[in-house]
Ligand SMILES: Nc1nc2c(ncn2[C@@H]2O[C@H](COP(=O)(O)OP(=O)(O)OP(=O)(O)O)[C@@H](O)[C@H]2O)c(=O)[nH]1
């Protein structure tokens with residue numbers, strides 16, 4: 001967790017009066033500790049249910065945030081071609097195993113005919129809204145591109161996400177380092193030349 005994430009999400013949770021039921025999570029975590037054969041009352045674990053509840057409120061804060069609000073700030077700029085923010089790092093939680101998957105998102109769009117664009121940071125915030133939920137990578141990718149299309153009404157958009165899934169690294173098949181890449185492309189970015197330009201900008205390190 002970077003300092004940036006900590007700062008942004010603690011502030012967001014406080015402001016929103018987090019609707020995550022932390023006492024309920026605490027009770028469940030205490031049960032899990034007992035179920036694995038640990039002593040939930042030993043010194044090192046006594047505060048753990050509280051810490052986990054707080055962490056879960058942060059991991060799943062996106063369930064209570066509205067993408068429309070994030071993309072509501074737009075301004076007109078005379079730019080009719082691709083705008084791309086790449087290498088946006090993020091952490092999400094696999095909905096099958098409740099362990100992290102993490103990696104980078106790359107988001108591009110071609111502004112609407114009126115040249116309405118949003119602030120670049122809003123694209124990174126959009127990733128956080130959908131990543132901070134129980135997720136699968138394909139849905140995360142689609143939700144981001146659909147939110148862009150709905151709320152910015154651009155001529156087209158592309159989202160590419162590259163992740164390592166801890167459920168494939170630390171358990172199960174145990175293949176650390178394996179990367180999953182997903183993409184979703186809409187509107188004019190589907191045009192082969194535009195799509196190729198976007199992909200070369202994304203992949204050119
Ligand atoms: N398509 C997709 N699959 C995912 C994602 N995250 C986790 N999975 C997969 O979800 C599947 C769940 O499979 P199950 O057979 O129900 O669960 P499991 O017995 O824990 O599976 P293993 O991981 O193979 O041990 C696994 O193959 C995971 O790799 C994701 O974001 N997208």
Ligand SMILES: [Zn+2]
Nearest residue numbers: 094096097167
């Ligand atoms: Zn998983």
